[in-house]
Amino acid sequence: xxxxxxxxxxxxxxxxxxxxxxxxxxxxxxxxxxxxxxxxxxxxxxxxxxxxxxxxxxxxxxxxxxxxxxxxxxxxxxxxxxxxxxxxxxxxxxxxxxxxxxxxxxxxxxxxxxxxxxxxxxxxxxxxxxxxxxxxxxxxxxxxxxxxxxxxxxxxxxxxxxxxxxxxxxxxxxxxxxxxxxxxxxxxxxxxxxxxxxxxxxxxxxxxxxxxxxxxxxxxxxxxxxxxxxxxxxxxxxxxxxxxxxxxxxxxxxxxxxxxxxxxxxxxxxxxxxxxxxxxxxxxxxxxxxxxxxxxxx
Amino acid sequence: xxxxxxxxxxxxxxxxxxxxxxxxxxxxxxxxxxxxxxxxxxxxxxxxxxxxxxxxxxxxxxxxxxxxxxxxxxxxxxxxxxxxxxxxxxxxxxxxxxxxxxxxxxxxxxxxxxxxxxxxxxxxxxxxxxxxxxxxxxxxxxxxxxxxxxxxxxxxxxxxxxxxxxxxxxxxxxxxxxxxxxxxxxxxxxxxxxxxxxxxxxxxxxxxxxxxxxxxxxxxxxxxxxxxxxxxxxxxxxxxxxxxxxxxxxxxxxxxxxxxxxxxxxxxxxxxxxxxxxxxxxxxxxxxxxxxxxxxxxxxxxxxxxxxxxxxxxxxxxxxxxxxxxxxxxxxxxxxxxxxxxxxxxxxxxx
Numbered sequence: 001x002x003x004x005x006x007x008x009x010x011x012x013x014x015x016x017x018x019x020x021x022x023x024x025x026x027x028x029x030x031x032x033x034x035x036x037x038x039x040x041x042x043x044x045x046x047x048x049x050x051x052x053x054x055x056x057x058x059x060x061x062x063x064x065x066x067x068x069x070x071x072x073x074x075x076x077x078x079x080x081x082x083x084x085x086x087x088x089x090x091x092x093x094x095x096x097x098x099x100x101x102x103x104x105x106x107x108x109x110x111x112x113x114x115x116x117x118x119x120x121x122x123x124x125x126x127x128x129x130x131x132x133x134x135x136x137x138x139x140x141x142x143x144x145x146x147x148x149x150x151x152x153x154x155x156x157x158x159x160x161x162x163x164x165x166x167x168x169x170x171x172x173x174x175x176x177x178x179x180x181x182x183x184x185x186x187x188x189x190x191x192x193x194x195x196x197x198x199x200x201x202x203x204x205x206x207x208x209x210x211x212x213x214x215x216x217x218x219x220x221x222x223x224x225x226x227x228x229x230x231x232x233x234x235x236x237x238x239x240x241x242x243x244x245x246x247x248x249x250x251x252x253x254x255x256x257x258x259x260x261x262x263x264x265x266x267x268x269x270x271x272x273x274x275x276x277x278x279x280x281x282x283x284x285x286x287x288x289x290x291x292x293x294x295x296x297x298x
Numbered sequence: 299x300x301x302x303x304x305x306x307x308x309x310x311x312x313x314x315x316x317x318x319x320x321x322x323x324x325x326x327x328x329x330x331x332x333x334x335x336x337x338x339x340x341x342x343x344x345x346x347x348x349x350x351x352x353x354x355x356x357x358x359x360x361x362x363x364x365x366x367x368x369x370x371x372x373x374x375x376x377x378x379x380x381x382x383x384x385x386x387x388x389x390x391x392x393x394x395x396x397x398x399x400x401x402x403x404x405x406x407x408x409x410x411x412x413x414x415x416x417x418x419x420x421x422x423x424x425x426x427x428x429x430x431x432x433x434x435x436x437x438x439x440x441x442x443x444x445x446x447x448x449x450x451x452x453x454x455x456x457x458x459x460x461x462x463x464x465x466x467x468x469x470x471x472x473x474x475x476x477x478x479x480x481x482x483x484x485x486x487x488x489x490x491x492x493x494x495x496x497x498x499x500x501x502x503x504x505x506x507x508x509x510x511x512x513x514x515x516x517x518x519x520x521x522x523x524x525x526x527x528x529x530x531x532x533x534x535x536x537x538x539x540x541x542x543x544x545x546x547x548x549x550x551x552x553x554x555x556x557x558x559x560x561x562x563x564x565x566x567x568x569x570x571x572x573x574x575x576x577x578x579x580x581x582x583x584x585x586x587x588x589x590x591x592x593x594x595x596x597x598x599x600x601x602x603x604x605x606x607x608x609x610x611x612x613x614x615x616x617x618x619x620x621x622x623x624x625x626x627x628x629x630x631x632x633x634x635x636x637x638x639x640x641x642x643x644x645x646x647x648x649x
Contacts, residue, residue, distance in 0.1 A: 051401050055642070075403045082397035088306075089393065095305060102302045103402035139398070146403065 002029045004150055004182050005050055010059035012045050019045040021206040023059070027184060027199075031213075032176055034197030035186040036276055041203045043186040044083055047154045050184075051080045064149055076104060079148030079181075083155045085139035089128025093121050093138060097145070104146035112145035119171075133164025137171060144175055150182040151175075157192055169196050194272045202276055204283035214272065221275055222260060223268040225251045235262075242278040253278045299404050299412040307417055310382055314424045321370070321431055328363060329435045335359060336438035353442045364439070367432045371452040374428060375460035376489050378421045383468020384481035386413060387640075391476040406640045410469075414633060418465055425461035429453065446614050447542035451497070454618040459625030464489045466629040470636045496624060504620045507544050507607045514548065514599040522565055522594060530561040530569075534604045540611035548602050556602055565594035 003026035012020040020042035027033050035043050048054040049061050052069020061067075066074040087096060093116060101107045116123060119137050127135060136156055143151055153172075157165040173196055176183055187193050193200065200217060202210040210217070221241070228250045231240045238260075242253040253270060260267050270278075304311075339352040346352075387410075390396040400406050433453045440446060440453075450456070467488050472481040514520070519535035532555075536546045549555055562569065567590040609617070 048397075053397055053400060069405070072403045072405055072408075075401065075405065078401065080397070080401040082394065082401070084394055086394035086398050088395055088398075091306075098305070099302050099399075100402070103299060103399075103404050105403055142398070 003027055004029050005061070005063050005184060007046070007049075007061045008059055010046070010049065010061050011057045012042075012049060012054060013057040018206070020049070023203075023206045023208075025201065025203075025208045025211070027201065030182070031199035032183045032197050033185065033199045033201060034193030034214075035184060035201050035203060036188065036190055036193055037186075037203035038280060039188060040205075042206045043188075043203055044154050046203070047080075047152055047184070047186055050152055051075075051078055053082075072105075076106060076146060077149045079143030079146055079151045081136070081139045081143045081151070081153040081156045084159055085132075085136040085156060087127035087130075087135055087138055090126060092124050092126050093130075094123035096127060096138060096142060097123070100142050100145055106147040108145045108147055112141055115141045115144070131164070132160050133167060136160060136164070136168050140168070140171060140175070144179070144181070148181065150184065153183070153185045155186055155188070157187065158189070165192065166195075172196055190273045190276045200272070200276075202279050204280055205287060207283070209279040209283050210275075217275060218270065218272065220257055221253060221255050221270045221278075223251060223253055223270055223274070224260065224262075224265040225249060225268070226265045241275075241282055299408060300416065303412050303416050307420075310417070311420065314420060318424065318427055321367075321428055324363065325431045325435045328360060332356075332360065332435065332438045336441065340438075340442055356442050357439055364436070367435065368449070368452050371429060371432060371457055375421075375425055375457060375464045376486060378425070378461045379464025379468040379485040379489050380482045382417055382421060383465040384472045384485045385478045386417065386469050386472055388472030388476055388478040388481045391472075392478060407637055410636060410640050414466065414469060414636070418462055421461045421465045422458045425457040426455070429455070429457045444539040446540045446611065447609070447617075450501075450614075450617065450621075451493075454615070456618055456621050456625070459622035459629075460489075460493065463492065463625040463629040463632075466633045466636070467492075470632040470639075473636055473639055492625075492628065496621065500624065501617065501621060502544070504617060505609060505613055507609050509605065509607050511603055511605045513603050514595070516592075516595055520595065522561060522568060522591075528558060530556075530558045532556050532561060532598050532602070536604070536606050536608075538606070538608060538610070540614065542609040544607040544609070546604070546606050548598070549605055550602050553605075556598060560601075561598070564597035565590075568594045 005027040006025070008024050010020060010023040011018065023042060023046065035046070037043050045054065049056055050063050050068055052075070055069075063074075064077055066077065068078075069075065088099075091099070097109065097112050097116065100112060101109055116138075119134070119141075121130070121134060121138065127138060130138065140153075140156070143153075157168050160168060169192060172183070172185070175181065176196075183196075185193065185197065194214070198214050200210070200212065200214050201208055224238075226249070228245055228248055231243055231252065234240060234252065234254065237258050238252075238254040238256045240252050240254055244251050253274065335356055340349065340356055343349040343352040387396070390399065399409065429452070436449070436453070440449070446453070451460075464485065468481065468485040471484040471488070472478065475481045475484060514534050517535060517537070519533070521533050523531045523533055525531045532548050534546070534548050536543055547555060556564075568587070
């Protein structure tokens, strides 16, 4: 498995605050990758480092084997849709396309114009008067028409209403199907990712809590509920992610590659939502254990 | 990148062209009148014998435009820095569009180089053209007033240096501060500070002044003045056209000005004539006073001479080039900082 995005001991510090600390991860080839985590986990910092808008305090990051912002060719290989999908509000849609054509050697103007037509955007309309959803779509067209090898999207739908969000993700799915471009997409909303991603990375406090194929992850996690019992009584091949107990009953979320054989359990599948929240909670508990009284998650 | 910069810079160019056209129209309408005024009065005043009246009439004409053009040239570079320089990058930060434009297939350095090149050259062109037009407009008046160093900042080529420095500083401030209004304010403060510092602390020391000593002689303005209840001053005016006079003193061979005691004894006949104020040497309607002043002057001139420290008129363009070079040097320094910063310390991701 080759990595499209790889970091090793990556750190980014602002003043005395670590936005990203000792982050080591690898995003595999050929997937639509979702990067999920709570606010402040370092998702945006990581993606801004990946496109060269930030420089690391220490550690390394490579995208498609190249160092970010290492000259125009590396910039041309990455299509970036930034958080809040910024555009020049005084410039029309058509002028944004002209900007793309002037600033990118591999610009596909036929593709850009076709997508703008499909979206029903008026080329003469100023970007400042577009709705949030339309602006996000414009930003996606700009990132796509430069013919990148990888699309990186930083919380592209965070500020959109549910309908616009669904439409944007729909467009993204079409793009992936049509152009086969690699995609890395961050969000703090699992539902968004579930729709488009086939690979998931859960980032909590700069560290990868969980990564893997969405289908594999769903197939290897279960909810077990039954009479109350202690976690130490579970078989060693069942790693407990989360547990809750009442007087009589216990519920565990476990990870295992083997079938559940104990007939005392009622076995239920997990949703992606359960899974991600379970890992985030686990990370938080580990963190509060290490530093009593200091919660990392808000 | 050049086309994109031109696209984004269109409104500013339109404003600049508007200002240039406006100045050109005013200059074209009123300038020829001044030239005509000069040609018909001052140029042939010698034959009519009343040059001081003709000169005064010319220097007082169009006084509104004179101050307006002067002020325009003082504020124009500051405006370039504040409204073109400071928002250039600060607005990209405020709108978040730096994340859009810096992730196109153009490096930040190239992006900055093109922006600085195109808009910087435009700033220089605007400042240069306005100075050129205003200098031409003022030329009849300048020929009469003969104080070229007094309007040093408003003629010649220095405004080009001021404009490019103000612009480049504004850009650097916007890049560093990342907010438009504070960057504008910083640019204003830095520009005014740099201009004042250079004008008062640097410019006088750019070239060693010339020192000249000459015997006293009675001209219009030679006088003995009561400077305070006990103080007395012997004043000899200096007449070096277009020179920049640093100091003008009446001193003896050991470099001391006449003492009050000396003047009281040397000029007692003059001082006893009027009871108040200054006593003019020549011309005077009073024959007694005239003779008294002549005696006073002879006494003073026997022991004292005039020492003038100044920059000759011929150095005017040397000063222009030096000062322009200083501001270009400052512009190069802040631009170097901008290039370093935009690469090394780019977008700090606000959290």
